[in-house]
Amino acid sequence: MKIYKANKKGFITYLLIATVILPIVIFILDKNTLTEKTYVLLPLLSPLTIIFWIYFDTFYKIENKELIYHSGFIRGKIEISSIKEIQKGKTMWSGIKPALARHGLIIKFNKYDEIYIAPENNNELISDLLKLNSEIKITE
Numbered sequence: 001m002k003i004y005k006a007n008k009k010g011f012i013t014y015l016l017i018a019t020v021i022l023p024i025v026i027f028i029l030d031k032n033t034l035t036e037k038t039y040v041l042l043p044l045l046s047p048l049t050i051i052f053w054i055y056f057d058t059f060y061k062i063e064n065k066e067l068i069y070h071s072g073f074i075r076g077k078i079e080i081s082s083i084k085e086i087q088k089g090k091t092m093w094s095g096i097k098p099a100l101a102r103h104g105l106i107i108k109f110n111k112y113d114e115i116y117i118a119p120e121n122n123n124e125l126i127s128d129l130l131k132l133n134s135e136i137k138i139t140e
Contacts (some may be wrong), residue, residue, distance in 0.1 A: 004119040006058035006071070007101035016055055019048045033037060059101055060119055062128055067107070069117055071098030082109045085137040086126060092116035 023044050054072035061068045067078045074096065087106040097116045104118025105125065117124055119125045 001061055001063040004060040004062075004121070004125050005106065006060070006099065007118045007120045008055065008058075008140060010101045012051070012055060016051050019044070019051055040051050041050070053117060055100065058098060060098075060117055060125065062132070065132055067129065069098045071100075074098040076115075078107065078109050078115070080132045083129065083133055083136050084108050084110075086129070088122055088126065088138060132138040 016038055023041060026040075026044075050072065052069040058071040060070075062080070065080050067083070069076055069078075075098075082116075087108070089103050090106050091102040091104065092106050092114070095114060095116065099116050099118035101118040103122075105117060105122055106114055106116050108114045117125075126136075126138060130138075
């Protein structure tokens with residue numbers, strides 16, 4: 001089993017910083033709001049919790065001839081033998097995206113299925129997938 005960390009560059013980092021800074025700004029602007037009405041924090045903490053969960057729980061691994069992906073509540077497995085093509089350095093804007101960055105990998109498997117992932121090192125993951133299925137077509 002080998003674990004591949006997710007590339008965490010881009011929009012998700014800015015979103016995480018903004019959700020952390022927002023309660024601090026509210027506290028600085030009006031200290032009484034947060035001390036007297038602590039329930040005001042609840043709408044701010046919910047998205048923050050989800051963003052932290054996705055940020056720290058996104059990874060990919062190869063185990064038992066399957067590519068396993070985790071990204072918060074998005075989880076799944078792909079049989080490596082069913083992978084037909086990998087588009088390297090591309091970004092998919094719709095569909096299943098257990099990824100945090102752009103310029104990742106679009107993996108096409110089965111007949112019409114595809115998923116977008118963004119590991120820290122695209123080449124390392126591709127190399128390991130090719131060891132298990134040498135028939136995968138790589139396009140750039």
